[in-house]
Amino acid sequence: MSKVCEITGKSFMVGNNVSHSKRRTKRRFNPNLFDKKFFLPEDNRWVKLRVSASGLRLINKVGVKAAIKSAQEKGYLSTKF
Template sequence: MSNVCEITGKSFMIGNNVSHSKRRTKRRFNPNLFNRKFYLPEEDRWVSLKVSATGLRYINKVGIHAAIKSAKEKGFLRTKI
């Protein structure tokens, strides 16, 4: 569970490597994750999250407080914040 976005819940996907001769071997597509610190002005503290690029765009759109609240409701945020 380490390669999971804590805001959107994105995790790896399974797919195939396809060679020129069309031989298929299994592979994993990992999400584009970043370790970022965010400041919560309501609580006057910093929070570190593992966030995907889509999660960063979502945080920029709705704000960090609303993003954390929706992640808790959906069960993506496992740590106590």
């Protein structure tokens, strides 16, 4: 399973580990992802999404249905709901 938020499209970032002697080695910064189930009262069903913490705040702000619709328009969410 990929480490990408299905609502915001956030994925990993690349950076450096910097030691005390300033040697730099590559590392990855992964997003803060959660597997959550959301209830859609219009359809009377549950939906499983893999969302980041900022995606959860977006869902709380605009609602599940609107967040899923915007994610589909942007191409982050491929399945039909």
